[in-house]
Amino acid sequence: MFDDLRDLYQEVIFDHNRNPRNFRVMDDANRQVEGFNPLCGDRLTLFLKIEDGVINDASFQGQGCAISTASVSLMTEIIKGKTEAEAETLFTQFHEMTTGKSEDIQLEAIGKLAVLAGVREYPARVKCATLAWHTLDAALKNQAQSISTE
Amino acid sequence: MTTFPVEQIRADFPILQEKIRNKPLVYLDNAASCQKPQAVIDSIVHTYSHEYANIHRGVHTLSVKATDRFEGAREKVRAFINAASTKEIIFVRGATEAINLVAQSFGKSQLQAGDEIVISAMEHHANIVPWQMLCQQIGTVLKVVPINQQGELLFDEYLNLLTDKTKLVAITHMSNALGTINPVKQIVEAAHSKNIPVLLDGAQAIPHMAVDVQDLDCDFYVFSGHKLYGPSGTGVLYGKQALLEAMPPYQGGGDMIRKVTFTETEYAGLPHKFEAGTPAIAEIIGLGAAIDYLNQFGMAAISAYEAELLAYATEQAQQIKGLNIIGQAAEKGGILSFTLDRIHPHDIGTMLDSLGIAIRAGHHCAMPVMDFYGVPATARASFAMYNTRQEIDVLMQGIKSLIEVFG
Ligand SMILES: Cc1ncc(COP(=O)(O)O)c(C=O)c1O
Numbered sequence: 001m002f003d004d005l006r007d008l009y010q011e012v013i014f015d016h017n018r019n020p021r022n023f024r025v026m027d028d029a030n031r032q033v034e035g036f037n038p039l040c041g042d043r044l045t046l047f048l049k050i051e052d053g054v055i056n057d058a059s060f061q062g063q064g065c066a067i068s069t070a071s072v073s074l075m076t077e078i079i080k081g082k083t084e085a086e087a088e089t090l091f092t093q094f095h096e097m098t099t100g101k102s103e104d105i106q107l108e109a110i111g112k113l114a115v116l117a118g119v120r121e122y123p124a125r126v127k128c129a130t131l132a133w134h135t136l137d138a139a140l141k142n143q144a145q146s147i148s149t150e
Numbered sequence: 151m152t153t154f155p156v157e158q159i160r161a162d163f164p165i166l167q168e169k170i171r172n173k174p175l176v177y178l179d180n181a182a183s184c185q186k187p188q189a190v191i192d193s194i195v196h197t198y199s200h201e202y203a204n205i206h207r208g209v210h211t212l213s214v215k216a217t218d219r220f221e222g223a224r225e226k227v228r229a230f231i232n233a234a235s236t237k238e239i240i241f242v243r244g245a246t247e248a249i250n251l252v253a254q255s256f257g258k259s260q261l262q263a264g265d266e267i268v269i270s271a272m273e274h275h276a277n278i279v280p281w282q283m284l285c286q287q288i289g290t291v292l293k294v295v296p297i298n299q300q301g302e303l304l305f306d307e308y309l310n311l312l313t314d315k316t317k318l319v320a321i322t323h324m325s326n327a328l329g330t331i332n333p334v335k336q337i338v339e340a341a342h343s344k345n346i347p348v349l350l351d352g353a354q355a356i357p358h359m360a361v362d363v364q365d366l367d368c369d370f371y372v373f374s375g376h377k378l379y380g381p382s383g384t385g386v387l388y389g390k391q392a393l394l395e396a397m398p399p400y401q402g403g404g405d406m407i408r409k410v411t412f413t414e415t416e417y418a419g420l421p422h423k424f425e426a427g428t429p430a431i432a433e434i435i436g437l438g439a440a441i442d443y444l445n446q447f448g449m450a451a452i453s454a455y456e457a458e459l460l461a462y463a464t465e466q467a468q469q470i471k472g473l474n475i476i477g478q479a480a481e482k483g484g485i486l487s488f489t490l491d492r493i494h495p496h497d498i499g500t501m502l503d504s505l506g507i508a509i510r511a512g513h514h515c516a517m518p519v520m521d522f523y524g525v526p527a528t529a530r531a532s533f534a535m536y537n538t539r540q541e542i543d544v545l546m547q548g549i550k551s552l553i554e555v556f557g
Contacts, residue, residue: 001551004171004504009497014556040496041513041526063526065494066556125500 007118008125009066016070021077022059029057031142035135037127042068046076046135055079055087065128071116072132078113084140091133091140098129154455155447159536162187162443166536173506176541181326181354181485181532182510184379186440193439194381197432204428206405220431223438224421230441231371232362233388237420240394241429244385245353246276248372249320251387251424252349253280255397256370257318263289265317270295270303270332271522272325275515277351281320295321297522301328301477308337312344319348323355323371327516327528328477329460329485331355338368347393353377357534358456358483360449363388379534380440381433387424394420401426452535456484459533459542466546472553476528484533487514490549493556495529501552502529507545 002009026032026047035044044062048055058076063069079087093110100120119129160166165185168175177185197219203212205220224236233239242248261267267281271294281292293316295308303321312319319341324331338348347369352361356373363371370393375384389397399406399417403426408416417423444452463486467473472491490498499511510530513520520526531545 002501002504002555005501008500009555018557039512040494041517041520042494042496043526063494065496067497069494122500125496128496 008122010115010118012074012112012115013066013070016073017066020060020069020073022073023061024059025061026057026059029059031139033135033139035062035131035138037064037068037131039127040065042128042131044068044072044131044135046072046132046139048136048139050084053083053085055082055084060132064131065125067116067119067125067128068131071129072135074112074116075132075136078111079136087136088140091137094133095130098126154451154535156455156536156538159187159447160538162189163536164188164191170506170508171504176505176507176544178531178533178537178541178545179508179510180357180534180537181377181514181530183376183382184357184534185536186381187379187443189443190380190436190439193436194432197435202432205431206422216431216435219435219438220429223434223441226438226441227386230361230445231356231386231388232364234364235391238388238391238394240387240389240421240424241434242385242387242424243383243430244374244376245351245372246280246374246385248370248385248387249276249349249351250280251400252320252370252372252389253284255400255424256347256393257281257284257290258288259396259398261288261290261317264315265290266293266311266313266315267291268293268295268308268311268316268319268321270308270321271297272301272303272328272330272516272519273320273322274326274351274353275517276353277320277322278518290317291315294518297330300479301325301330301519302479302481303330303332303337305333305336309340312341312346314344316341316344316346319346320351321348322351322353323361324352324358324483325477325516325519326354326485326532327514327519327530328479328487329482329532330477330479331359331481331483333481334368335366338366342367354483354485357452358449359453369393375433375437375440378437378440379443380437381430383430384433384437391420394424397424399423399426403427447535455535456533459537459539460484460486462539463531463533463542463545466542467549470546470549470553473549476523476525485530486532487528487530489525489528490553493553495527497556498529498549498552501555502545502548505544505548507548509545 029047031048042064047059049057201215203216205217228236341348349370350368352373371388376382406426476487495511
């Protein structure tokens with residue numbers, strides 16, 4: 001019945017929505033930033049433990065739609081063990097992939113995150129996918145205040 | 151079902167023949183904005199093709215004609231809400247502008263620091279923020295009437311909030327997020343017994359029921375044309391003449407003056423005092439056409455038909471496991487706001503869209519209502535006179551299918 005939506009709602013997304021990874025409060029986090037999407041009211045808190053420029057742990061709390069939950073869940077998985085610079089690069093690539101600014105995104109480089117490429121066709125949902133990454137960007141820039149997608 | 155001519159009405163709305171994602175459009179986002187009948191579209195085309203010029207400004211034939219049509223629309227609006235005089239009908243851009251006008255003109259001239267303004271917990275942001283801005287500007291205080299779990303105004307609490315300090319009540323006639331229809335006549339009566347004027351936000355009520363401002367006895371009534379099957383960019387502020395006379399202009403410019411020199415300006419009389427600048431001429435004439443169109447059927451018949459639709463939709467929705475209806479007031483208009491267990495409203499919106507069904511998913515510009523129910527957002531299906539039972543079946547089938555997909 002929802003054949004048209006197969007590119008947007010891939011099985012991986014349902015999986016992460018049902019069982020979000022790294023969904024917990026991190027007591028020893030040294031970066032904590034809140035992200036907010038005023039369009040839909042979604043909120044998330046991102047926790048990071050960064051030591052010597054490396055993201056050693058990442059987790060989140062909050063509620064959102066399947067796209068935003070899967071996006072933040074996947075993100076926390078993929079950035080663990082990455083340096084801050086590598087994570088910034090991923091942010092840029094992810095942003096370009098979801099907003100369609102770049103035709104030749106290296107899907108291999110972005111790995112599992114490619115399942116979210118489908119939002120490109122749904123302008124109303126792009127912010128759901130990018131909220132996690134904007135929040136990460138703020139955390140990496142050490143902006144401790146809450147950020148919003150507006 | 152009654153013998154409401156819904157098929158005839160559907161044929162009058164060209165957009166209802168559209169396909170969305172290869173499916174017939176099921177338009178259930180009427181609380182956000184209604185679609186337009188051919189009569190309104192034709193009216194705009196006719197104005198621009200044959201009768202357009204600026205109004206109130208020229209001696210030439212076209213200007214006179216356009217002015218006649220524009221003022222004719224004012225008379226249609228007056229009759230539609232049974233105002234005593236066309237002087238009481240101020241054309242604005244929408245309900246939002248009308249409320250801002252009252253806040254800035256009436257509020258700033260009549261209220262003082264410490265005075266209280268009573269609103270309710272189910273207001274649209276348009277009936278919250280202008281008052282908050284006024285409070286910041288002049289030190290008035292906002293008081294909020296709470297609601298119960300069904301989404302009904304707590305009337306006793308309302309009465310308790312009416313004190314010597316209360317200088318204005320501003321409450322919605324019908325809630326856009328919950329569908330609740332407030333007992334506005336009693337609200338006005340209670341306020342008037344303490345000489346407190348009342349503004350009613352009619353943005354949602356106006357397309358669904360007959361409104362008689364003299365019977366309600368409200369002091370201000372506001373609504374938007376685009377929710378009344380008319381063009382966007384049009385709206386109406388009704389105000390009692392004596393109140394409007396006492397209020398200073400909201401904006402300055404052309405059309406609202408009688409005489410201007412560099413030392414002083416004499417303002418025009420009502421309603422022009424509040425209509426600075428060139429208005430949405432063709433659109434307001436189109437609003438008149440929307441009213442003519444509705445008058446063929448009568449608001450009472452429209453109300454009765456929509457009540458049947460809502461009852462049917464509610465009954466069907468209640469049978470879906472995991473569906474929670476948000477807003478179950480005894481007096482309700484055609485709005486079905488709901489959440490699904492473990493499925494976010496945005497996902498509901500996208501999934502239904504892929505089936506050609508347009509609903510709203512979000513906070514409906516009523517974040518305090520969402521906070522009250524502890525949800526970030528709801529999905530909302532809102533009905534209009536052109537919707538059918540069969541469309542409600544399509545909606546319910548869509549909801550059942552997406553629940554399955556989410557598992
Ligand atoms: C109850 C209510 N009040 C006010 C408004 C504001 O109307 P507009 O945006 O047309 O000015 C709306 C529109 O959504 C509404 O539903």
